[in-house]
Amino acid sequence: MLHHIEEPCSLGAHAAVIVPPTWIIKVKKPQNSLKTSTRRKKRTSFKRKASKRGNEDNKGRPFVIKPISSPLMKPLLVFVNPKSGGNQGTKVLQMFMWYLNPRQVFDLSQEGPRDALELYRKVPNLRILACGGDGTVGWILSVLDELQLNPQPPVAVLPLGTGNDLARTLNWGGGYTDEPVSKILCHVEDGTIVQLDRWNLQVERNPDLPQDELEDGARKLPLNVFNNYFSLGFDAHVTLEFHESREANPEKFNSRFRNKMFYAGAAFSDFLQRSSRDLSKHVKVVCDGTDLTPKIQELKFQCIVFLNIPRYCAGTMPWGNPGDHRDFEPQRHDDGYIEVIGFTMASLAALQVGGHGERLHQCREVTLLTYKSIPMQVDGEPCRLAPSLIRISLRNQANMVQKSKRRTSMPLLNDPHSIPDRLRIRVNRINLQEYEGLHYDKEKLREACKIQSRSFFFVFACSAIPLGIIVVRGDCDLETCRMYIDRLQEDLQSVTSTTQRVHYQDQESSFPRVLSVQRLSPRWCFLDATSADRFYRIDRSQEHLHFVTEISQDEIFILDPELVMSQQVGTPPGMPDLVVEQAVIAGDLLKFIECCKKGANLLIQGPDHCSLLHHAAKTGHGEIVKYILEHGPSELLDMTDSETGETALHKAACQRHRAICQLLVDAGASLRKMDSKGKTPRDRAQQAGDPDLASYLESRQNYQMVSHEDLETAV
Structure with a gap:
């Protein structure tokens, strides 16, 4: 292909976020030969100093960046934490290096983000993608504060951690599954820039206690700034147990699911021991001059949360619906206010099924006094803090990239007038075993759906599809589409209750076979079938960002991980x-x-x-x-x-x-x-x-x- 050598490279579909090779200038290593030293002596003192300064600036760097400004470019800097969320980042790191210039992708396990940010600090329209948990995002934001870049580049999030509450707030979902990198890059490029409040934590010794009464414990918090939440009591105690166990046996915590299981076990154990039952007796909370201590003691809270973002504890919403309390405003992550919420053990349990805590205050400053060593956590980083005086105040606002609702470049969607008022869409269901084996081969996966469809034909005696057909508006999003599918499921259940069962008896077994419609499990999710090479899952928390026409035009594929296929009708005897x-x-x-x-x-x-x-x-x-x-x-x-x-x-x-x-x-x-x-x-x-x-x-x-x-x- 020698005839292609002279052709200019367009950098492909993601040219706007790729750092061109022409921007990267290799740094020459200093030569120590006699000839070089003789030449240096002939130079003026000014040149000698300038050269020395330049060598110090580039010390340890194999290259420098010399950007060419362009309003169409949004160069992307990718930081990957391979240890987040069960070591999933290693695969992500390789994928981004394949799609992008490897010089713009950095492994946080090898070095921190500071050197890379300093290297790219003069690049205009720079954007950052943090691949990791909320702690990884906080780390990058803290370094950006120290470097004082102006303007500060906005940060997008690819969630690889366990909780990923900040990622959920910014519409990036609760965890990375298998979305193609090309889609992620498009979302980062098209995302909306929003503000995120960041809060200072100042810790001092409790002045109300003499020195000899101070208990053992840490004298400072793990972080002095938080983006998500700061809490003390029951939840921090559970997080501390998880942290100490992971430090002792890191090899046992290499899975997001296993991490959640440990959290559940530690929470249940702490619930039985009731280790946080006396929290209200040992704290004093003052918000914007209002003392909340009497109410905290009256309601006997076992956990107090100072919340900056709506999400908490892996996706729950502890502030709840603001319409229930007219005294408070809706929660926002950019309003300069922090929400104070109290929890009893009952309200913490209800939180997992849509409940919320007791709303105490929305304020700009908090003064917190503790009179004994209490477990605390700052954005998931726990410690047991000695009796202290803690002041919470607004630090600044960071620029973040929020994933926005977008249309794809499908022909149907180029012209808004071409979107039909009503769409008639088939719904096909796939089980996890077939998806994991065939999601890279779209044709085989479609054929698997057809095979399942034939077995369901004998159940309904009216349609050769697994679930049925829904009719939705042309501009319907997946969150609304989910409601139609759930309604369809109820209709199918009523049909099968009248149809009863279909029995099949083969020659070798006297055991009757049954085909019935298995209900959709609560964990089912949509599959995007429009990708060029494969299907991929859509996070449930991102369904409101996708139009139904984005993932298919005439049929929808949904993945049900708990689907169990019964013995299919029509299987020849002897199989x-x-x-x-x-x-x-x-x-x-x-x-x-x-x-x-x-x-x-x-x-x-x-x-x-x-x-x-x-x-x-x-x-x-x-x-x-x-x-x-x-x-x-x-x-x-x-x-x-x-x-x-x-x-x-x-x-x-x-x-x-x-x-x-x-x-x-x-x-x-x-x-x-x-x-x-x-x-x-x-x-x-x-x-x-x-x-x-x-x-x-x-x-x-x-x-x-x-x-x-x-x-x-x-x-």
């Missing part, structure tokens, strides 16, 4: 799925393994929605249980049947199969899951007359972390 259940019930391990190797589905269910794991646990075939746990998906563990609502652990406990109970518990089966009669596996073992097994299950229940579902209903 592995038709005999695998019989092998489990009969305890034929060799036949069962043979069926699995031929492609039998471990997620198939019978008429009562009993899975293969249910049957193996009930009949006491330990080797088959072990094989399913090793090769099957994790959702089998807590899957319940339709008649009794029992899990496989319930079945094993009822039959007093101790070894199988131990296998299931070790694999992570929930010990708090209740059946339709409100009985746990421990209760079932007690009813079956096995006190030893009941005692074992009770002891394991005390130490088992609460599951993700428990996190949504309890602290």
